[in-house]
Amino acid sequence: MKYMTVIYVLLSFFVYIIFCSVTYMIVTDIIEDKFNKKTNELTHSFGKEVLKQLSAVKLNNSVSKMDLDYIKEKLNKNEYVKVFNDVIIKFNENEENHLVTREYMIYFEEIILLKIKKVERKDDTIKSYMVFVLGEYRISNYEISEFLIRSLKTKSMYLRVASLKTVAKIGNLNTLLNAIKYLSKEDKYIHNKVFVDILSQFSGDKVLLNTSFMECFDELKEDFQKVIVENYTKNKVTYVKDQMLRLLKDSNTKKETKISIIRYFGSIKSQFAKDEMIKLLNKGEWEYRVVCAYALKNYKDEETTNALIESISDKNWHVRYNSATTLLKFNESYIISKVLEKNDKYSRDILFYVMFDNNEISYEEYLEKSRKVEVV
Incomplete structure:
Protein backbone atom coordinates (compact mmCIF):
# COMPACT_ATOMS: atom_id res chain seq x y z
CA MET A 1 0.00 0.00 0.00
CA LYS A 2 2.88 2.30 0.85
CA TYR A 3 4.42 1.80 -2.61
CA MET A 4 1.08 2.45 -4.31
CA THR A 5 0.83 5.79 -2.52
CA VAL A 6 4.32 6.74 -3.71
CA ILE A 7 3.44 5.75 -7.27
CA TYR A 8 0.23 7.86 -7.18
CA VAL A 9 2.14 10.83 -5.79
CA LEU A 10 4.77 10.55 -8.54
CA LEU A 11 2.14 10.18 -11.24
CA SER A 12 0.30 13.19 -9.89
CA PHE A 13 3.54 15.15 -9.92
CA PHE A 14 4.26 14.20 -13.55
CA VAL A 15 0.69 15.08 -14.57
CA TYR A 16 1.12 18.44 -12.84
CA ILE A 17 4.42 19.08 -14.68
CA ILE A 18 2.83 18.17 -18.02
CA PHE A 19 -0.19 20.37 -17.27
CA CYS A 20 2.06 23.33 -16.37
CA SER A 21 4.17 22.84 -19.52
CA VAL A 22 1.14 22.69 -21.80
CA THR A 23 -0.40 25.71 -20.07
CA TYR A 24 2.86 27.62 -20.43
CA MET A 25 3.05 26.84 -24.16
CA ILE A 26 -0.57 27.85 -24.72
CA VAL A 27 -0.18 31.11 -22.80
CA THR A 28 3.11 31.86 -24.58
CA ASP A 29 1.46 31.29 -27.98
CA ILE A 30 -1.45 33.56 -27.02
CA ILE A 31 0.93 36.32 -25.88
CA GLU A 32 3.06 35.94 -29.02
CA ASP A 33 -0.02 36.05 -31.26
CA LYS A 34 -1.23 39.22 -29.52
CA PHE A 35 2.24 40.76 -29.84
CA ASN A 36 2.46 39.92 -33.57
CA LYS A 37 -1.05 41.24 -34.18
CA LYS A 38 -0.20 44.47 -32.40
CA THR A 39 3.09 44.93 -34.30
CA ASN A 40 1.29 44.32 -37.61
CA GLU A 41 -1.19 47.07 -36.74
CA LEU A 42 1.59 49.44 -35.64
CA THR A 43 3.50 48.90 -38.88
CA HIS A 44 0.77 50.82 -40.72
CA SER A 45 0.72 53.71 -38.25
CA PHE A 46 3.78 54.07 -36.03
CA GLY A 47 6.04 52.43 -38.63
CA LYS A 48 4.92 54.89 -41.31
CA GLU A 49 5.70 57.79 -38.98
CA VAL A 50 9.26 56.50 -38.40
CA LEU A 51 9.76 56.08 -42.16
CA LYS A 52 8.35 59.57 -42.75
CA GLN A 53 10.93 61.04 -40.35
CA LEU A 54 13.77 59.08 -41.95
CA SER A 55 12.72 60.33 -45.37
CA ALA A 56 12.66 63.90 -44.06
CA VAL A 57 16.23 63.56 -42.78
CA LYS A 58 17.26 62.11 -46.13
CA LEU A 59 15.86 65.18 -47.88
CA ASN A 60 17.66 67.47 -45.39
CA ASN A 61 14.33 68.60 -43.96
CA SER A 62 13.98 69.20 -40.25
CA VAL A 63 11.94 66.92 -37.99
CA SER A 64 10.01 68.69 -35.24
CA LYS A 65 10.87 68.04 -31.59
CA MET A 66 7.22 67.11 -30.98
CA ASP A 67 7.35 64.38 -33.66
CA LEU A 68 10.64 63.04 -32.29
CA ASP A 69 9.31 63.07 -28.73
CA TYR A 70 6.30 61.08 -29.91
CA ILE A 71 8.61 58.32 -31.22
CA LYS A 72 10.79 58.45 -28.09
CA GLU A 73 7.78 58.14 -25.81
CA LYS A 74 6.60 54.99 -27.57
CA LEU A 75 9.99 53.24 -27.42
CA ASN A 76 9.41 52.08 -23.84
CA LYS A 77 7.08 49.37 -25.16
CA ASN A 78 8.44 46.23 -26.83
CA GLU A 79 5.99 46.16 -29.73
CA TYR A 80 6.92 49.72 -30.71
CA VAL A 81 10.63 48.90 -30.44
CA LYS A 82 10.08 45.90 -32.73
CA VAL A 83 8.34 48.01 -35.38
CA PHE A 84 10.92 50.79 -35.05
CA ASN A 85 13.81 48.34 -35.58
CA ASP A 86 12.05 46.62 -38.49
CA VAL A 87 11.66 49.98 -40.27
CA ILE A 88 15.33 50.86 -39.67
CA ILE A 89 16.50 47.45 -40.96
CA LYS A 90 14.32 47.74 -44.08
CA PHE A 91 15.48 51.33 -44.69
CA ASN A 92 19.12 50.21 -44.45
CA GLU A 93 18.74 47.68 -47.25
CA ASN A 94 19.68 50.60 -49.48
CA GLU A 95 23.34 51.35 -48.69
CA GLU A 96 22.81 55.01 -49.58
CA ASN A 97 20.60 55.31 -46.49
CA HIS A 98 23.24 54.27 -43.96
CA LEU A 99 24.45 57.80 -43.26
CA VAL A 100 20.84 58.99 -43.02
CA THR A 101 20.11 56.35 -40.39
CA ARG A 102 23.19 57.40 -38.40
CA GLU A 103 22.09 61.03 -38.44
CA TYR A 104 18.54 60.13 -37.41
CA MET A 105 19.56 57.78 -34.60
CA ILE A 106 21.58 60.49 -32.86
CA TYR A 107 18.22 61.81 -31.63
CA PHE A 108 17.71 58.53 -29.75
CA GLU A 109 21.20 58.20 -28.26
CA GLU A 110 20.04 58.42 -24.63
CA ILE A 111 17.41 55.71 -25.15
CA ILE A 112 20.00 53.45 -26.79
CA LEU A 113 22.39 53.86 -23.86
CA LEU A 114 19.63 52.98 -21.39
CA LYS A 115 18.81 49.83 -23.36
CA ILE A 116 22.49 48.86 -23.38
CA LYS A 117 22.57 49.09 -19.57
CA LYS A 118 19.47 46.90 -19.34
CA VAL A 119 20.91 44.10 -21.50
CA GLU A 120 24.40 44.25 -19.97
CA ARG A 121 23.61 41.43 -17.53
CA LYS A 122 21.23 39.53 -19.79
CA ASP A 123 22.12 36.28 -21.55
CA ASP A 124 24.06 36.16 -24.81
CA THR A 125 20.92 35.75 -26.96
CA ILE A 126 19.46 39.07 -25.80
CA LYS A 127 22.88 40.73 -26.06
CA SER A 128 23.27 39.41 -29.60
CA TYR A 129 20.06 41.11 -30.72
CA MET A 130 21.13 44.38 -29.10
CA VAL A 131 24.51 44.12 -30.82
CA PHE A 132 22.79 43.45 -34.15
CA VAL A 133 20.51 46.51 -33.96
CA LEU A 134 23.44 48.71 -32.93
CA GLY A 135 24.97 47.76 -36.26
CA GLU A 136 21.79 48.96 -37.96
CA TYR A 137 21.67 52.21 -35.95
CA ARG A 138 25.27 52.94 -37.03
CA ILE A 139 26.01 55.56 -34.40
CA SER A 140 29.24 55.53 -32.45
CA ASN A 141 30.18 56.88 -29.05
CA TYR A 142 32.35 55.81 -26.13
CA GLU A 143 29.63 53.81 -24.34
CA ILE A 144 28.60 51.90 -27.47
CA SER A 145 32.22 51.12 -28.36
CA GLU A 146 32.92 49.84 -24.84
CA PHE A 147 29.79 47.68 -24.85
CA LEU A 148 30.82 46.11 -28.15
CA ILE A 149 34.37 45.44 -26.93
CA ARG A 150 32.95 43.84 -23.77
CA SER A 151 30.64 41.74 -25.94
CA LEU A 152 33.71 40.27 -27.64
CA LYS A 153 34.72 38.83 -24.25
CA THR A 154 32.33 35.91 -24.47
CA LYS A 155 32.40 32.18 -24.99
CA SER A 156 29.64 32.55 -27.56
CA MET A 157 31.07 32.49 -31.08
CA TYR A 158 27.81 33.93 -32.42
CA LEU A 159 27.94 36.98 -30.13
CA ARG A 160 31.65 37.49 -30.84
CA VAL A 161 31.11 37.49 -34.61
CA ALA A 162 28.02 39.71 -34.30
CA SER A 163 29.96 42.22 -32.16
CA LEU A 164 32.87 42.45 -34.60
CA LYS A 165 30.46 42.79 -37.53
CA THR A 166 28.66 45.65 -35.79
CA VAL A 167 31.95 47.40 -35.04
CA ALA A 168 32.79 47.18 -38.75
CA LYS A 169 29.35 48.45 -39.80
CA ILE A 170 29.57 51.45 -37.47
CA GLY A 171 32.94 52.31 -39.02
CA ASN A 172 34.85 53.61 -35.98
CA LEU A 173 38.48 52.89 -36.89
CA ASN A 174 39.91 52.94 -33.35
CA THR A 175 37.18 50.62 -32.05
CA LEU A 176 37.79 48.12 -34.83
CA LEU A 177 41.57 48.16 -34.30
CA ASN A 178 41.10 47.72 -30.54
CA ALA A 179 38.68 44.85 -31.17
CA ILE A 180 41.14 43.05 -33.43
CA LYS A 181 44.03 43.60 -31.00
CA TYR A 182 41.92 42.18 -28.18
CA LEU A 183 40.85 39.12 -30.20
CA SER A 184 44.47 38.50 -31.19
CA LYS A 185 45.83 38.89 -27.67
CA GLU A 186 43.20 36.57 -26.18
CA ASP A 187 43.32 34.01 -29.03
CA LYS A 188 39.60 34.44 -29.73
CA TYR A 189 39.11 32.49 -32.92
CA ILE A 190 36.95 33.68 -35.83
CA HIS A 191 37.02 31.80 -39.13
CA ASN A 192 39.26 33.54 -41.68
CA LYS A 193 36.63 33.83 -44.42
CA VAL A 194 34.08 35.26 -41.98
CA PHE A 195 36.70 37.67 -40.63
CA VAL A 196 37.65 38.90 -44.10
CA ASP A 197 33.97 39.37 -45.01
CA ILE A 198 33.51 41.44 -41.84
CA LEU A 199 36.47 43.67 -42.72
CA SER A 200 34.91 44.23 -46.14
CA GLN A 201 31.83 45.67 -44.39
CA PHE A 202 33.81 48.45 -42.69
CA SER A 203 31.87 51.65 -43.36
CA GLY A 204 34.68 54.09 -42.54
CA ASP A 205 37.75 55.11 -44.53
CA LYS A 206 39.03 51.79 -45.91
CA VAL A 207 42.31 53.26 -47.12
CA LEU A 208 43.02 54.51 -43.61
CA LEU A 209 41.95 51.15 -42.19
CA ASN A 210 44.28 49.18 -44.46
CA THR A 211 47.26 51.44 -43.78
CA SER A 212 46.52 51.37 -40.03
CA PHE A 213 46.68 47.57 -40.09
CA MET A 214 50.32 47.80 -41.09
CA GLU A 215 51.08 50.02 -38.09
CA CYS A 216 49.92 47.35 -35.63
CA PHE A 217 50.76 44.30 -37.80
CA ASP A 218 53.68 43.11 -35.69
CA GLU A 219 51.53 43.19 -32.53
CA LEU A 220 49.12 40.64 -33.94
CA LYS A 221 49.37 36.87 -33.79
CA GLU A 222 49.88 34.80 -36.90
CA ASP A 223 46.20 33.95 -37.54
CA PHE A 224 45.24 37.62 -37.45
CA GLN A 225 48.14 38.66 -39.67
CA LYS A 226 46.90 36.09 -42.19
CA VAL A 227 43.39 37.59 -42.09
CA ILE A 228 44.74 41.07 -42.82
CA VAL A 229 46.81 39.84 -45.77
CA GLU A 230 43.85 37.84 -47.09
CA ASN A 231 41.77 41.01 -46.81
CA TYR A 232 44.37 42.84 -48.92
CA THR A 233 44.28 40.04 -51.49
CA LYS A 234 40.49 39.83 -51.73
CA ASN A 235 40.08 43.60 -52.08
CA LYS A 236 43.08 44.09 -54.42
CA VAL A 237 44.79 46.53 -52.05
CA THR A 238 47.88 47.61 -54.00
CA TYR A 239 49.12 50.48 -51.83
CA VAL A 240 50.59 48.12 -49.21
CA LYS A 241 52.88 46.34 -51.71
CA ASP A 242 56.06 47.77 -50.23
CA GLN A 243 55.17 46.64 -46.71
CA MET A 244 54.17 43.21 -48.00
CA LEU A 245 57.47 42.89 -49.86
CA ARG A 246 59.39 43.82 -46.71
CA LEU A 247 57.57 41.09 -44.78
CA LEU A 248 58.12 38.59 -47.59
CA LYS A 249 61.87 39.17 -47.41
CA ASP A 250 62.00 39.22 -43.61
CA SER A 251 63.21 35.90 -42.20
CA ASN A 252 61.31 36.64 -38.96
CA THR A 253 57.93 36.69 -40.70
CA LYS A 254 55.85 33.75 -39.51
CA LYS A 255 55.36 30.92 -41.98
CA GLU A 256 51.57 31.10 -42.44
CA THR A 257 51.76 34.88 -42.77
CA LYS A 258 54.45 34.59 -45.42
CA ILE A 259 52.41 32.02 -47.33
CA SER A 260 49.48 34.46 -47.35
CA ILE A 261 51.81 37.18 -48.63
CA ILE A 262 52.99 34.93 -51.46
CA ARG A 263 49.34 34.40 -52.42
CA TYR A 264 48.86 38.18 -52.26
CA PHE A 265 51.64 38.65 -54.80
CA GLY A 266 50.04 35.94 -56.90
CA SER A 267 47.26 38.51 -57.49
CA ILE A 268 49.09 41.82 -57.06
CA LYS A 269 52.04 41.85 -59.46
CA SER A 270 55.48 43.05 -58.39
CA GLN A 271 58.78 42.43 -60.14
CA PHE A 272 60.64 42.51 -56.83
CA ALA A 273 58.21 40.01 -55.32
CA LYS A 274 58.68 37.75 -58.35
CA ASP A 275 62.42 37.65 -57.74
CA GLU A 276 61.84 36.74 -54.10
CA MET A 277 59.34 34.01 -55.01
CA ILE A 278 61.80 32.46 -57.45
CA LYS A 279 64.41 32.38 -54.66
CA LEU A 280 61.92 30.62 -52.38
Missing part, protein backbone atom coordinates in the same frame (compact mmCIF):
# COMPACT_ATOMS: atom_id res chain seq x y z
CA LEU A 281 60.96 28.25 -55.20
CA ASN A 282 64.60 27.27 -55.59
CA LYS A 283 65.66 27.01 -51.95
CA GLY A 284 62.73 27.64 -49.66
CA GLU A 285 60.90 25.19 -47.39
CA TRP A 286 58.49 22.90 -49.19
CA GLU A 287 55.40 24.87 -48.06
CA TYR A 288 56.85 28.00 -49.68
CA ARG A 289 57.83 26.11 -52.81
CA VAL A 290 54.30 24.77 -53.24
CA VAL A 291 52.67 28.20 -53.01
CA CYS A 292 55.32 29.99 -55.08
CA ALA A 293 54.98 27.47 -57.91
CA TYR A 294 51.33 28.44 -58.25
CA ALA A 295 51.61 32.17 -57.44
CA LEU A 296 54.07 32.64 -60.32
CA LYS A 297 51.27 31.95 -62.82
CA ASN A 298 50.90 35.72 -63.32
CA TYR A 299 54.61 36.26 -64.06
CA LYS A 300 55.05 34.76 -67.48
CA ASP A 301 58.60 35.42 -68.69
CA GLU A 302 61.77 33.49 -69.45
CA GLU A 303 63.17 33.67 -65.93
CA THR A 304 59.95 32.36 -64.35
CA THR A 305 59.57 29.64 -66.98
CA ASN A 306 63.11 28.37 -66.44
CA ALA A 307 62.63 28.32 -62.66
CA LEU A 308 59.43 26.31 -63.01
CA ILE A 309 61.03 23.87 -65.45
CA GLU A 310 63.57 23.20 -62.70
CA SER A 311 60.97 22.93 -59.94
CA ILE A 312 58.84 20.47 -61.91
CA SER A 313 61.49 17.94 -60.87
CA ASP A 314 61.09 18.79 -57.17
CA LYS A 315 61.07 15.90 -54.73
CA ASN A 316 57.72 17.10 -53.36
CA TRP A 317 54.69 15.97 -55.41
CA HIS A 318 52.68 19.13 -54.67
CA VAL A 319 55.50 21.37 -55.88
CA ARG A 320 55.74 19.34 -59.07
CA TYR A 321 51.97 19.51 -59.55
CA ASN A 322 51.78 23.30 -59.10
CA SER A 323 54.83 23.83 -61.30
CA ALA A 324 53.26 21.77 -64.09
CA THR A 325 49.93 23.60 -63.66
CA THR A 326 51.58 27.00 -63.97
CA LEU A 327 53.71 25.99 -66.95
CA LEU A 328 50.65 24.72 -68.80
CA LYS A 329 48.82 27.99 -68.03
CA PHE A 330 51.58 29.78 -69.94
CA ASN A 331 50.24 27.92 -72.99
CA GLU A 332 53.51 27.69 -74.93
CA SER A 333 54.30 24.49 -76.86
CA TYR A 334 58.06 24.94 -76.46
CA ILE A 335 57.64 24.63 -72.67
CA ILE A 336 56.28 21.10 -73.00
CA SER A 337 59.19 20.24 -75.26
CA LYS A 338 61.66 21.56 -72.68
CA VAL A 339 60.08 19.48 -69.92
CA LEU A 340 60.22 16.35 -72.08
CA GLU A 341 63.88 17.06 -72.92
CA LYS A 342 64.73 16.86 -69.22
CA ASN A 343 64.50 13.08 -69.50
CA ASP A 344 63.10 12.97 -65.96
CA LYS A 345 60.20 10.56 -65.53
CA TYR A 346 58.70 12.44 -62.56
CA SER A 347 58.59 15.71 -64.51
CA ARG A 348 56.98 14.13 -67.53
CA ASP A 349 54.53 12.06 -65.47
CA ILE A 350 53.25 15.07 -63.54
CA LEU A 351 52.98 17.09 -66.74
CA PHE A 352 50.80 14.43 -68.38
CA TYR A 353 48.77 14.02 -65.19
CA VAL A 354 47.98 17.76 -65.03
CA MET A 355 47.08 17.72 -68.73
CA PHE A 356 44.62 14.91 -67.99
CA ASP A 357 43.38 16.73 -64.87
CA ASN A 358 42.67 19.80 -67.03
CA ASN A 359 40.88 17.69 -69.67
CA GLU A 360 43.59 18.45 -72.23
CA ILE A 361 44.13 14.73 -72.85
CA SER A 362 41.90 11.71 -72.26
CA TYR A 363 42.46 9.11 -69.56
CA GLU A 364 43.56 6.61 -72.19
CA GLU A 365 46.11 9.10 -73.56
CA TYR A 366 47.36 9.73 -70.05
CA LEU A 367 47.84 6.00 -69.43
CA GLU A 368 49.60 5.58 -72.75
CA LYS A 369 51.98 8.48 -72.11
CA SER A 370 52.60 7.25 -68.55
CA ARG A 371 53.59 3.80 -69.84
CA LYS A 372 56.05 5.41 -72.22
CA VAL A 373 57.50 7.40 -69.30
CA GLU A 374 57.97 4.15 -67.34
CA VAL A 375 59.69 2.49 -70.26
CA VAL A 376 62.08 5.40 -70.66
